Amino acid sequence: MNSKSFDFKKFASQNFIWLVLIALVIIMGIAQPSFFSVNNLITLLSGEAVKGIMAFGVMFAILSKGIDLTIGASAGLVACITASLVQPADYANALHPGLGTLPAPVVLVIGLLIGAAIGAVYGALIAYTKIPPFIATLGAQLICRASAKIYTNRPVSNLSESFRFLGSGKIGGFPVIILVFIVMFIISAFLLTQTRFGKNVYAIGGNDQAARVAGINVEKNLILVYVFCSVCAALAGMLLAGRSGSADPANSGLNYELDAIAAATVGGTSHTGGICRASGVLAGILILGVINNGLVMLKVDDNMTNIVKGLIIVGSVVLDMRKNAKKA
Amino acid sequence: MSQEYILEMTDIVKEFPGVRALKGVQLKVRPGTVHTLMGENGAGKSTLMKCLIGIHPPTSGKIVYDGREVHFKSTLEAIKAGISMIHQELSPVPERSVAENLWLGRVPMKNPFMVDHKKMREDSIALFEKLGLDVDPDAKMKELSVAKMQMVEIAKAVSYDSRIVIMDEPTSALTDVEVEHLFRIIAELKEKNVAIIYISHKMDEIFRISDDISVFRDGEYVTTDLASNLDHDKLITLMVGREVTDMFPKVECPIGETVLKVEHLSAGRAVKDVSFELHKGEILGFAGLVGAGRTETVETLFGIRHKTGGRVWKDGKEIDIRSPEQAIAHKIALLTEDRRGNGIVGLLSIKENTALASLKRYGFPLNHKKMISDTEEYVEKLRTKTPSIDTPIQNLSGGNQQKVLVGRWLLTDPDILIVDEPTRGIDVGAKSEIHALLTQLAGEGKAIIMISSEMPEVMGMSDRIVIMHEGYTTGVIDRSDFSSELILKYATSETSDQAAAGKS
Ligand SMILES: Nc1ncnc2c1ncn2[C@@H]1O[C@H](COP(=O)(O)OP(=O)(O)OP(=O)(O)O)[C@@H](O)[C@H]1O
Ligand SMILES: [Mg+2]
Numbered sequence: 092m093n094s095k096s097f098d099f100k101k102f103a104s105q106n107f108i109w110l111v112l113i114a115l116v117i118i119m120g121i122a123q124p125s126f127f128s129v130n131n132l133i134t135l136l137s138g139e140a141v142k143g144i145m146a147f148g149v150m151f152a153i154l155s156k157g158i159d160l161t162i163g164a165s166a167g168l169v170a171c172i173t174a175s176l177v178q179p180a181d182y183a184n185a186l187h188p189g190l191g192t193l194p195a196p197v198v199l200v201i202g203l204l205i206g207a208a209i210g211a212v213y214g215a216l217i218a219y220t221k222i223p224p225f226i227a228t229l230g231a232q233l234i235c236r237a238s239a240k241i242y243t244n245r246p247v248s249n250l251s252e253s254f255r256f257l258g259s260g261k262i263g264g265f266p267v268i269i270l271v272f273i274v275m276f277i278i279s280a281f282l283l284t285q286t287r288f289g290k291n292v293y294a295i296g297g298n299d300q301a302a303r304v305a306g307i308n309v310e311k312n313l314i315l316v317y318v319f320c321s322v323c324a325a326l327a328g329m330l331l332a333g334r335s336g337s338a339d340p341a342n343s344g345l346n347y348e349l350d351a352i353a354a355a356t357v358g359g360t361s362h363t364g365g366i367c368r369a370s371g372v373l374a375g376i377l378i379l380g381v382i383n384n385g386l387v388m389l390k391v392d393d394n395m396t397n398i399v400k401g402l403i404i405v406g407s408v409v410l411d412m413r414k415n416a417k418k419a
Numbered sequence: 420m421s422q423e424y425i426l427e428m429t430d431i432v433k434e435f436p437g438v439r440a441l442k443g444v445q446l447k448v449r450p451g452t453v454h455t456l457m458g459e460n461g462a463g464k465s466t467l468m469k470c471l472i473g474i475h476p477p478t479s480g481k482i483v484y485d486g487r488e489v490h491f492k493s494t495l496e497a498i499k500a501g502i503s504m505i506h507q508e509l510s511p512v513p514e515r516s517v518a519e520n521l522w523l524g525r526v527p528m529k530n531p532f533m534v535d536h537k538k539m540r541e542d543s544i545a546l547f548e549k550l551g552l553d554v555d556p557d558a559k560m561k562e563l564s565v566a567k568m569q570m571v572e573i574a575k576a577v578s579y580d581s582r583i584v585i586m587d588e589p590t591s592a593l594t595d596v597e598v599e600h601l602f603r604i605i606a607e608l609k610e611k612n613v614a615i616i617y618i619s620h621k622m623d624e625i626f627r628i629s630d631d632i633s634v635f636r637d638g639e640y641v642t643t644d645l646a647s648n649l650d651h652d653k654l655i656t657l658m659v660g661r662e663v664t665d666m667f668p669k670v671e672c673p674i675g676e677t678v679l680k681v682e683h684l685s686a687g688r689a690v691k692d693v694s695f696e697l698h699k700g701e702i703l704g705f706a707g708l709v710g711a712g713r714t715e716t717v718e719t720l721f722g723i724r725h726k727t728g729g730r731v732w733k734d735g736k737e738i739d740i741r742s743p744e745q746a747i748a749h750k751i752a753l754l755t756e757d758r759r760g761n762g763i764v765g766l767l768s769i770k771e772n773t774a775l776a777s778l779k780r781y782g783f784p785l786n787h788k789k790m791i792s793d794t795e796e797y798v799e800k801l802r803t804k805t806p807s808i809d810t811p812i813q814n815l816s817g818g819n820q821q822k823v824l825v826g827r828w829l830l831t832d833p834d835i836l837i838v839d840e841p842t843r844g845i846d847v848g849a850k851s852e853i854h855a856l857l858t859q860l861a862g863e864g865k866a867i868i869m870i871s872s873e874m875p876e877v878m879g880m881s882d883r884i885v886i887m888h889e890g891y892t893t894g895v896i897d898r899s900d901f902s903s904e905l906i907l908k909y910a911t912s913e914t915s916d917q918a919a920a921g922k923s
Binding site (some may be wrong): 308 | 723
């Protein structure tokens, strides 16, 4: 550092969320030393990966001044469809007994395409009819959940080993699901900061009129936002099925959208649009993960855990609003 | 002249993170006078007023109002104490009615639970009548033109019966007629011994209405004097610290072939029948009263508004622009009138705002280095005052925001540059720089359309002037025939293009 002295206040306010995370980790570590065991940390990360990937997707929707409530249900729907394609041919209870097992990479692509298609539909609805994203995605959520239940009325299980690899496999002892999570973080951060798409979404969230006048195709970019968000959900759904070994039309991904939105929000994504950082959302995901994991280890009961989570979510937004209000 | 001050601000310091916006300034205002604050963009005029009324409480300093030391913590406290402000950046509630906007925060009540809509409406009408305004209190705020909104804002500030009314660039969105109107209101306020703190960059206005003038430069207090002791040149030298010689550095350059031809353009009720031609190397001025449809015309050309009729040719080829994206692809740029509404993206940095309309050129992944050097080039060229190019644009002074937007459009390297009130809120020094820049661009063969409500500006800068009235083009005048009488005649007449041409 040269003439500029290190401005701790500025650093702290910009990385506030990471300081909170570090503080939480230290507290948990003191309360329960086994928190720091490699095994526990791996459990924590694999446990958060599915919702975390969804959080990266919904972060874009919130950044554009929207929201996506569909993702839990679309994850469930994609999980059921893809799972039904990778059941063994000789499995008596298979959903499509004659079909046999499709290769996992093919099914993965199919799943992502379904996700993209779902997102494109409600994205187009939001972009062109200007109905509030809350309503559009609430409707899409109901439709996706119901479609999953129509598609299969019972859990789809006995999935092929290769399909389960992404969700529960390991490379050199390291869970693949964590690698996928990290890759999705990098992709999201790259999209946000290094591409025209990312800049467009910031501008649309900040002032959509100004974005339009500056030549940004607002509709197209909004559709892309929801496509990306929905693709993240589809990936998360397949990971979920792979991790648990089955897909349940009624429960897979149920209410996951709320956790994903919470993580993005705790991570500093502003619901008034135009503000977000991928690193912040990563911290938000980890904070909620540490609370989940730590409180389970400390044998705090579920209700208490939820109260703590609720307080943290609301508290983080209050802090955020104050920080932004000062700037205005 | 009474020696007693209604307001004394001394040693006011205001610090924002990383910026010392006010470095110990003073202001002493006499009741019943117009006290004008002058200074370049970013000098700290608006900030000083925000310190006064509690939006940004000062870091240090003393404020004595009506003999007592005060520390307002919110605009509400200031209003209750008798200080109201018309803000530089309007903040209407667009979806609600004019009346509701007017009485926001103090709606008359029938009983503790029910709003008295009738009284609200009647009070609005009475207020508008008193001020001689022609505004429908039931219209939604967003349906009004920027000028009308500004007049409502003025009415609102006056309606508090304050002892000090602060007006931060109230005329930037007004045409001459409304300016006259405002001045009558100001005269009446003075008679009631109200003090007016007036901020403007328009010299002729300032000398017409000011009693006292205080000058600020870079957050520092320079001096206060009676307006009668100052003149145009003295004031500029005090403000800028150097002389500005030529306000309208117009160089007439050879006019080339037609780049844009517009025939019978229409868009809904605002634009009815507009025809004109624009040539290479030409600055084509657009004059007219508020509501004449000038802004709407260029918005239609640029694809912001839906075209309902007429044809447009660029370089001899017919074009059909349906979105700003297509307009930019045709190398047309539009610096809009409504800086806050559809200009800046407040949260984003200077850099991101500058690059916004040119993102395509930065490739994949985005070339941040190029973006930074381009931004720095325009910050330098336009002398934008900012702590860094990573500062959110909303932290800049109004005039500096405007400069960033000018940079945004120049960066797109357009053939046709349309500027709608380009020097609104820009200080004299920067204004002559922007004029010089427009002239230079015309000299390079670009075609420029300039809408301006400032008569000296349109007349000083244009090669020809198109005049509009209620959605029609009523006349086109060549530079050799320019006169404000002629412009005003067309601006108020119903005559069509042909009829006007026949008469002159
Ligand atoms: N909220 C803020 N945060 C940080 N800096 C600010 C903020 N508001 C104003 N400033 C800075 O304070 C300085 C003075 O700004 P101010 O708006 O008072 O200028 P001004 O004299 O009103 O200029 P103009 O004529 O352009 O309106 C500028 O350098 C501006 O960048
Ligand atoms: Mg100002």
